[in-house]
Amino acid sequence: MKDFLFLFRADYVEYAKRSPEELQSMTKKWMDWIGGIAAQNKLADRGNRLETGGRVIRPGNLVTDGPFCEIKESLGGYIVVKTTTIDEATEIAQGCPVYEIGGSVEIREISVM
Amino acid sequence: MEETGLLPHLFRTEYSKIIAVLCNHFGMEHIEVAEDIVSDTFLTAAELWGMKGVPENPVAWLYTVAKNKTRNHLKRHHLFEKKIAPDLRYPSADTGTDIDLSTTAIADSQLAMIFTVCHPSVSKEAQIALALNLLCGFGVQEIADAFLTNRETIYKRLKRAKEKLREEKIAIAPPTVQMVAERMEIVLTTLYLLFNEGYYSVSGHHPLKKECCMEAMRLCLLLLGNPLTHTPATNALMALMCFHASRFEARTNSKGEVILYEDQDTLLWNKDLVEKGIFYLNSSAYGNQLSKFHLEAGIAYWHTHPEDTREKWEAILQLYNKLLMLEYTPVAALNRTYALAKANSIDEAIAEAEKLQLTDNHFYFVLLGELYAQLDPEKAKTLLRTAKEVARSESDRQLIQKKIAELEEKP
Numbered sequence: 001m002k003d004f005l006f007l008f009r010a011d012y013v014e015y016a017k018r019s020p021e022e023l024q025s026m027t028k029k030w031m032d033w034i035g036g037i038a039a040q041n042k043l044a045d046r047g048n049r050l051e052t053g054g055r056v057i058r059p060g061n062l063v064t065d066g067p068f069c070e071i072k073e074s075l076g077g078y079i080v081v082k083t084t085t086i087d088e089a090t091e092i093a094q095g096c097p098v099y100e101i102g103g104s105v106e107i108r109e110i111s112v113m
Numbered sequence: 114m115e116e117t118g119l120l121p122h123l124f125r126t127e128y129s130k131i132i133a134v135l136c137n138h139f140g141m142e143h144i145e146v147a148e149d150i151v152s153d154t155f156l157t158a159a160e161l162w163g164m165k166g167v168p169e170n171p172v173a174w175l176y177t178v179a180k181n182k183t184r185n186h187l188k189r190h191h192l193f194e195k196k197i198a199p200d201l202r203y204p205s206a207d208t209g210t211d212i213d214l215s216t217t218a219i220a221d222s223q224l225a226m227i228f229t230v231c232h233p234s235v236s237k238e239a240q241i242a243l244a245l246n247l248l249c250g251f252g253v254q255e256i257a258d259a260f261l262t263n264r265e266t267i268y269k270r271l272k273r274a275k276e277k278l279r280e281e282k283i284a285i286a287p288p289t290v291q292m293v294a295e296r297m298e299i300v301l302t303t304l305y306l307l308f309n310e311g312y313y314s315v316s317g318h319h320p321l322k323k324e325c326c327m328e329a330m331r332l333c334l335l336l337l338g339n340p341l342t343h344t345p346a347t348n349a350l351m352a353l354m355c356f357h358a359s360r361f362e363a364r365t366n367s368k369g370e371v372i373l374y375e376d377q378d379t380l381l382w383n384k385d386l387v388e389k390g391i392f393y394l395n396s397s398a399y400g401n402q403l404s405k406f407h408l409e410a411g412i413a414y415w416h417t418h419p420e421d422t423r424e425k426w427e428a429i430l431q432l433y434n435k436l437l438m439l440e441y442t443p444v445a446a447l448n449r450t451y452a453l454a455k456a457n458s459i460d461e462a463i464a465e466a467e468k469l470q471l472t473d474n475h476f477y478f479v480l481l482g483e484l485y486a487q488l489d490p491e492k493a494k495t496l497l498r499t500a501k502e503v504a505r506s507e508s509d510r511q512l513i514q515k516k517i518a519e520l521e522e523k524p
Contacts, residue, residue, distance in 0.1 A: 028431075032457070035434025039446040040468050046438040 001082045003044050003110040004089040008096070010103025011072045012052050029097035037081060037092055047079035073103065080110065120162070123171060124155055125324070128250035131179050131214065133222035136247075138183070138212050141229060141278045141285050150186060154179045176214040183212050221287060223248060224335055224342070228292055229278065229285045231299040239274035240303050241310065246271055249307075249328040260310075293341050300336070301350050301406065304329045308354050323361060330354050348397035349406035355390030356413035359383040371508055379419045387417045408436040412448075426455035443471050447480050459484055475504040479513060486520060494520050 018026075037043045052074060056066040076098075083089045086109060093105045128151055135147035157178055158171075168174040230243045242260070245251040257267045286292075311325025333351045336342040363381035364372055394410050411432045415425050433449035446469055454462030463484050471477035478500035485493040494517055501513045 028427075031431055031434045032453070035430075035437055035449060036465050036468070038434070038437035038441060039449050039465065041441045041446070043438060043441070 001084060002086075003112075004081050004083065004086065005108045005110055006047075006079050006081055006089075006093060006096075007106040007108070008076045008078065008098050008103060009073045009106065010076055010098055010101050012074055012076045014072070015101050016052075026097060026100070029100070033095055033097055034079060036095070037079075042082055042092065043079065044082040045080035047077060049077040050075055052076075076103070119167060119171065120155070120159060123158075123175065125250045127172060127175055128155070129248050130219045130223065131176070132247055132250075133226040134212055134214055134218055135179075135183065136229075136285050137222040137225055141283055144275055144278065146186065150179060150182045153182055180212055180214065220335060220338065222285075223332070224339055225285050225287050227300055227303075227332060227336070228288045228296055229283055231296050231303050232278070232281070232283045233296065233299065234281050234283070235274055235277055237306075239270055239277070240299070241306050242267060242270050243274050244303055244307055244332075245325070245328075248332060249325070251325075288339070288341055290341065293344075297342065297344065297346070300342075301346055301404075304333050304336075305350060305353075305406070307332075308357070312357055326354070326358060326361075330358065345397045345400045345402060346404040346406050348393045349404055349410045352390045352393035352397060353406055353410040353413050355386045355393060356410065356417055359386035359390065359417060371512065373512070374416070382417070390414065390417070403435075403439075405436060405439050408432050408439070412436075421455070423456060426452050430456040443469075443474055444476070447471065447474070447476050451480060451483075454484055459488065463488075473503065475500045475509060475513070478503060479516070482516065490520055490523065 016023075034043065034046065038046070054066055056064050058064070081089055081092055083092065086107065089107050093107055096105050098105060131151045131154070132147050135150060136144055139146055154175055158175060162168070162171075226248055227244075230240055230247060235243065242256055245256045246253075253264050253267050253271065256271075257264045260267065288296075308326050308329035311322040311327075311329070330351070333347065333354060336347045337351060359382050360374075360377065362383065363377040363379070364374075366372055390410070391414070394414055397407055397410065412429055415429050415432075418425055430449065430452040433445055433452055436445050437449060450462050450466045450469065453465055463481070466477075466481055466484060469477060478496045482493045482496035482500060485496060497513055497517045497520070501510050501517070504510045504513060
């Protein structure tokens with residue numbers, strides 16, 4: 001079994017403007033999707049959501065508010081999934097509700113140090 | 114109570130109490146002394162009560178005899194120490210020759226005993242066997258019956274566990290903040306398993322199984338009585354047990370066969386226990402730790418509502434989602450999928466069920482069979498037949514056969 005990090009990116013600022021009912025129904029879809037991964041015993045870490053704000057620090061202690069100053073898509077959260085191959089992880093990612101808000105999932109194998 | 118039934122009853126209720134107090138007095142390294150004294154006390158009772166009749170207050174009689182036997186033991190012990198081993202003094206022998214068998218002392222000793230039994234160095238299996246033996250007064254044969262195994266296995270398991278307690282010099286002491294921090298999770302899990310052993314084990318109808326559950330609830334109440342162990346999770350576990358126990362009378366018929374939830378007579382559900390469960394569930398809602406007991410108690414709460422509403426199943430589905438994120442178990446995975454069928458749709462549930470691939474679990478095929486019952490009765494029957502082949506107990510096979518027969522009756 002390998003661990004794969006799922007990174008969820010979307011325009012969360014735009015997303016937050018939706019009606020409470022829409023937001024509630026999206027939350028349910030997320031919970032059902034992650035619950036489904038957990039039910040297959042393939043959830044290694046239920047991860048976290050990330051707040052929209054943040055800071056980026058660059059060489060020379062250059063600090064900017066971000067991380068979404070140039071591109072609208074920002075990192076909204078992550079989970080860790082355990083599967084034998086990246087194809088299996090990809091298949092799981094295909095059910096993610098993030099696409100309904102125009103977002104994306106990036107899958108990265110975790111290399112254990 | 115009949116005279117013949119009195120002694121076994123007292124053995125069940127008093128044995129573990131006196132053992133706990135004596136162990137507290139002597140220390141766990143002398144557990145066999147405590148066991149000898151209590152067994153001897155009950156032996157004396159069996160002999161004398163048979164000849165002279167039952168004393169007016171049998172419990173007080175047992176306590177007095179246990180106290181006397183302890184005093185005599187300590188005197189002999191003291192003599193031995195003075196004459197033969199003057200340098201090998203046990204400090205416990207100096208703490209006085211009278212043991213305290215008051216209600217408070219018993220509760221304190223049993224609470225201390227729970228934490229001793231749940232020491233991390235004792236294996237999980239042994240913890241439950243020890244709990245049944247030392248905290249609930251179950252004999253080797255009874256534990257063997259509950260675990261569906263033989264006397265020898267349990268005897269060895271208990272012996273090894275007690276040796277372990279001695280070897281590791283595990284003290285019996287009232288729980289401290291540190292002990293609670295380290296062992297509380299094991300303590301609650303042991304009580305949870307103790308309850309489940311009685312509630313779900315497949316060993317058929319056995320009066321002991323109900324007692325197993327009652328004992329788990331009694332010990333949980335003991336934890337709630339101490340400010341250190343009165344935690345949100347303890348309250349949640351108590352709530353869970355109350356909700357499950359409320360269906361005790363409804364879940365088996367007079368022949369001891371299991372009656373499934375949807376076929377139960379809801380009039381037999383115990384409303385008092387449901388009320389108590391709600392009380393403990395409300396009491397569990399503080400702090401910032403959401404334990405698996407909170408989630409399971411929440412699910413059990415919804416199951417006290419017989420109505421098949423979408424609201425109910427949506428709530429259950431979300432609780433199972435959270436439970437699985439916290440800890441995976443095949444049972445939770447299967448139950449979640451059932452809730453998914455009720456809250457979302459059968460099609461979605463079938464797709465999700467097929468991903469589970471729990472092919473060595475008969476409940477997996479039962480679930481699939483149920484999901485296909487409307488869509489494709491032939492397929493459902495085939496799935497149920499597979500379930501029957503995979504099932505390991507006769508009562509499970511009977512239940513599955515019943516389901517197959519129901520499908521065959523339909524046109």
